[in-house]
Amino acid sequence: MDMEVFQNSDQTAFMESPTRVFQMNLDVQDALSEGSYEEGFDSSEDEDESVIFTNNNSDSPNNVINEDNIDEGAVQDSMFISPNGTKTWFPHCDDKLKPVEGMIFKDLDSVLVFYRAYAFACGFTVRINQGKVKEGETISKYYRCNRSGKPQKGKKFDANSKVRQTSFKTTDCKANIYVVKIKGCSSYGLLKFEESHNHSLVEDFNKDLTKISRKLPFTTKEFIHKMSLNSIGPGKAHHLMVSMMGGHHLVNGTPNDFKNHARTTRIYIGARDTQLLLNKLRERARIRKEFYFDYETENGKLRSLFWADEISKINYKAFGEVLAFDATYQTNKYDMIFVPFTGVDNHKHCVTFGAGLLSNETQESYKWLLEKFLIAHEKQPRLVLTDQDRSMKKAIKEVFTLSKHRLCMWHIMKKLPSKVITSNKLHIEGDLLQNTDLRSRLHRLVWSVYMKTTTFENKWAELMEMFSLKDHEWLSIMYAKRKKWVPAYFRDIPMCGLLKTTSICESSNASFKVNSSSANTLIQFMLCFETRLENQRYRQRCADFKSSTLAYIPEKDVPIERHAFEVYTNRIFREVKNEISKGMYSSYIENTEVIDTKLLYSVSQRNQAGVVHTYKVTYDKTEKKADCACMSFNRIGYLCSHIFCVFRVNQVDEIPACYINKRWRKDVLPRNVYTIEGRYGIDNRPETILKQEIMQVMNECIEAFRCDQAGLLNLAEKVKELKENVLMSGSSTTEAENTNVAVVETILGQTVDVEVDVTNPNVARTKGCGRKRRISGPGEKAMQKPAKVPRFCKSCKKYVVGHDSRNCKKVTGGSNAQASEMDLPESEI
Numbered sequence: 097m098d099m100e101v102f103q104n105s106d107q108t109a110f111m112e113s114p115t116r117v118f119q120m121n122l123d124v125q126d127a128l129s130e131g132s133y134e135e136g137f138d139s140s141e142d143e144d145e146s147v148i149f150t151n152n153n154s155d156s157p158n159n160v161i162n163e164d165n166i167d168e169g170a171v172q173d174s175m176f177i178s179p180n181g182t183k184t185w186f187p188h189c190d191d192k193l194k195p196v197e198g199m200i201f202k203d204l205d206s207v208l209v210f211y212r213a214y215a216f217a218c219g220f221t222v223r224i225n226q227g228k229v230k231e232g233e234t235i236s237k238y239y240r241c242n243r244s245g246k247p248q249k250g251k252k253f254d255a256n257s258k259v260r261q262t263s264f265k266t267t268d269c270k271a272n273i274y275v276v277k278i279k280g281c282s283s284y285g286l287l288k289f290e291e292s293h294n295h296s297l298v299e300d301f302n303k304d305l306t307k308i309s310r311k312l313p314f315t316t317k318e319f320i321h322k323m324s325l326n327s328i329g330p331g332k333a334h335h336l337m338v339s340m341m342g343g344h345h346l347v348n349g350t351p352n353d354f355k356n357h358a359r360t361t362r363i364y365i366g367a368r369d370t371q372l373l374l375n376k377l378r379e380r381a382r383i384r385k386e387f388y389f390d391y392e393t394e395n396g397k398l399r400s401l402f403w404a405d406e407i408s409k410i411n412y413k414a415f416g417e418v419l420a421f422d423a424t425y426q427t428n429k430y431d432m433i434f435v436p437f438t439g440v441d442n443h444k445h446c447v448t449f450g451a452g453l454l455s456n457e458t459q460e461s462y463k464w465l466l467e468k469f470l471i472a473h474e475k476q477p478r479l480v481l482t483d484q485d486r487s488m489k490k491a492i493k494e495v496f497t498l499s500k501h502r503l504c505m506w507h508i509m510k511k512l513p514s515k516v517i518t519s520n521k522l523h524i525e526g527d528l529l530q531n532t533d534l535r536s537r538l539h540r541l542v543w544s545v546y547m548k549t550t551t552f553e554n555k556w557a558e559l560m561e562m563f564s565l566k567d568h569e570w571l572s573i574m575y576a577k578r579k580k581w582v583p584a585y586f587r588d589i590p591m592c593g594l595l596k597t598t599s600i601c602e603s604s605n606a607s608f609k610v611n612s613s614s615a616n617t618l619i620q621f622m623l624c625f626e627t628r629l630e631n632q633r634y635r636q637r638c639a640d641f642k643s644s645t646l647a648y649i650p651e652k653d654v655p656i657e658r659h660a661f662e663v664y665t666n667r668i669f670r671e672v673k674n675e676i677s678k679g680m681y682s683s684y685i686e687n688t689e690v691i692d693t694k695l696l697y698s699v700s701q702r703n704q705a706g707v708v709h710t711y712k713v714t715y716d717k718t719e720k721k722a723d724c725a726c727m728s729f730n731r732i733g734y735l736c737s738h739i740f741c742v743f744r745v746n747q748v749d750e751i752p753a754c755y756i757n758k759r760w761r762k763d764v765l766p767r768n769v770y771t772i773e774g775r776y777g778i779d780n781r782p783e784t785i786l787k788q789e790i791m792q793v794m795n796e797c798i799e800a801f802r803c804d805q806a807g808l809l810n811l812a813e814k815v816k817e818l819k820e821n822v823l824m825s826g827s828s829t830t831e832a833e834n835t836n837v838a839v840v841e842t843i844l845g846q847t848v849d850v851e852v853d854v855t856n857p858n859v860a861r862t863k864g865c866g867r868k869r870r871i872s873g874p875g876e877k878a879m880q881k882p883a884k885v886p887r888f889c890k891s892c893k894k895y896v897v898g899h900d901s902r903n904c905k906k907v908t909g910g911s912n913a914q915a916s917e918m919d920l921p922e923s924e925i
Contacts, residue, residue, distance in 0.1 A: 187218030219297030330354035404450030462491035514874030593731030655749035679740030733757035
């Protein structure tokens with residue numbers, strides 16, 4: 097057939113049409129009807145046969161309807177049965193969507209868009225099939241039903257194996273369209289259209305399960321990624337999206353499709369993981385001059401990594417007197433040990449000063465990490481808190497030469513039950529802690545913050561003598577190390593009462609672990625870390641905002657309380673207010689002495705148990721300076737109730753400046769730490785900002801008409817009209833931008849195609865990983881397992897522990913005697 101037949105004025109009309117992606121030409125249709133079709137297509141088949149149509153969506157399989165009575169709004173397809181039993185399905189859809197021979201399309205993309213729209217309306221999926229290419233230009237192409245092609249038989253792997261189950265759905269369906277290129281232009285004409293199918297079509301309520309509907313758009317892939325940063329897996333992400341969208345039928349993809357995308361992301365990262373992470377850190381350092389990171393390699397593989405950003409440095413400068421750090425495991429697929437450095441801010445919230453990843457927990461690794469920490473922050477902390485790890489202890493001693501190392505009290509006292517019960521030398525009975533007050537006495541002794549060192553040593557000796565524990569091995573070792581963990585030996589160190597255990601550190605570590613998972617790559621772990629760190633700083637910002645905006649509403653007019661409200665953050669003000677109240681209502685002056693130019697007060701205070709304690713307070717009236725024997729200001733950074741009692745007597749209305757610790761003030765941090773530019777997870781690309789603005793405008797419009805059906809209908813029509821006008825010229829997103837690689841690069845913010853200088857680390861071997869069985873802790877071993885509840889065995893006719901009628905030895909032929917039997921009548925149980 098001569099292709100010149102397509103050269104007519106209608107193709108100009110198509111190119112100029114503002115609303116349609118194709119233009120039908122009746123003259124061309126007539127001309128094509130005279131031509132010949134490809135081999136295998138016979139339009140005259142069964143022309144003389146009687147036509148019988150059945151409703152495919154009817155509940156009755158034998159329901160037969162006449163062709164003239166088909167209701168296209170209710171019937172999706174009709175089934176034609178020939179006299180020889182061959183079934184053929186004819187879909188029903190809007191005539192505007194139905195292909196007509198003679199249509200002209202401006203390009204192949206327009207053909208695909210049009211035929212996919214028709215296929216979706218009818219209930220099948222399109223497969224792009226073979227085409228003819230000449231001199232690099234496609235001159236003809238088939239678009240077929242996705243069930244075209246010969247069915248394949250199941251395969252056997254060997255003679256004895258069963259036929260493998262396959263998921264092939266091909267039925268040799270002949271439905272297709274065939275387009276050819278028009279000479280002299282870039283348009284294509286529809287030469288042939290085969291409408292009939294040899295299989296049933298997908299119902300409307302199942303169209304969300306078709307292949308085209310299950311294809312994940314970029315927004316869904318981005319949603320999966322963002323959920324993963326908050327430890328929400330692809331399965332839960334699918335459930336969340338279903339709830340957000342209003343049903344499964346409104347969500348592209350199934351849970352398996354979501355999981356496959358998450359797996360695909362990790363596959364594309366692959367061997368480039370470490371290099372992508374380092375490139376990300378380098379880019380951050382280029383943008384933010386105060387950002388610091390360093391890494392160490394071994395045989396070209398990553399061994400150690402440390403990083404601290406500009407806000408972490410600011411926080412350490414303000415709150416870095418006391419530092420705690422602990423190792424955390426199972427945060428990445430290489431089992432690298434995650435070590436965040438944690439402190440306490442002016443709201444008594446966790447604050448992170450930096451973090452590291454280590455391949456092992458040796459002294460050399462911790463030493464390298466602490467050296468990089470010191471380079472980043474330039475000063476040592478006063479107090480470092482860790483558990484009893486020997487490698488940490490040795491590294492701290494070498495690097496933090498000016499710091500005091502303190503062991504976690506909680507970890508030590510947690511071992512008390514197992515250590516006392518399992519003593520080999522004294523054979524102490526297990527009920528020593530259960531039937532005596534040893535535990536409570538020991539806890540009161542070691543946790544006391546007011547006790548002096550001499551008092552502690554005397555009371556410890558008395559306690560060991562009372563319970564005959566003077567020669568107990570573990571208690572003797574802990575007493576020898578008392579200067580490393582007992583609060584009485586840290587009273588002279590400023591802010592020593594801020595942290596006594598690593599619980600706050602472990603809480604922070606657990607939050608980082610919650611955001612990440614053991615399946616994450618390093619680049620994914622870093623994104624999870626940044627998400628959690630941003631959540632931490634958001635909480636800090638909220639607390640700052642609350643402290644700066646709350647109004648002071650006094651219960652009574654107390655000038656010094658008002659001054660405390662103006663100075664301290666809201667959290668610290670509540671604690672100081674409590675001290676002021678106790679100084680006013682629970683404390684009194686018992687005795688006053690004059691020593692040179694100072695006054696020595698004996699301040700008595702009654703606690704909640706009714707016990708009265710007396711503390712010595714020295715007060716200089718000239719300089720308005722006070723010093724209390726409880727040393728509360730040195731320990732926690734604000735005054736105690738005993739000094740506030742003395743201030744009340746001497747009519748001091750404001751807290752002296754020398755007693756206002758800067759770390760607890762509202763204005764300790766500069767305001768620029770909260771700028772949007774410095775936050776993690778903020779995408780400042782112009783296209784992202786525009787997308788966010790569009791979504792915000794749409795949400796505002798929907799919110800304005802959410803209870804107005806007419807308004808929503810009008811809004812929907814205008815949005816559809818806008819969509820038609822915008823998409824008339826086609827999508828500007830290219831096929832290259834829709835590939836999995838391009839999507840992964842956009843989501844991660846890194847180019848995947850990079851030259852690898854540093855390869856991925858080997859899977860680390862952490863402590864205890866060399867054993868096959870899980871290691872039980874001392875506390876777990878010391879716990880007594882509850883006795884099992886006996887069950888009645890119908891074979892033995894007894895209540896027994898360890899078996900029932902299914903595995904009773906009486907039935908299986910074994911001995912009836914069982915050590916676990918409890919020969920009790922049924923009435924006594």
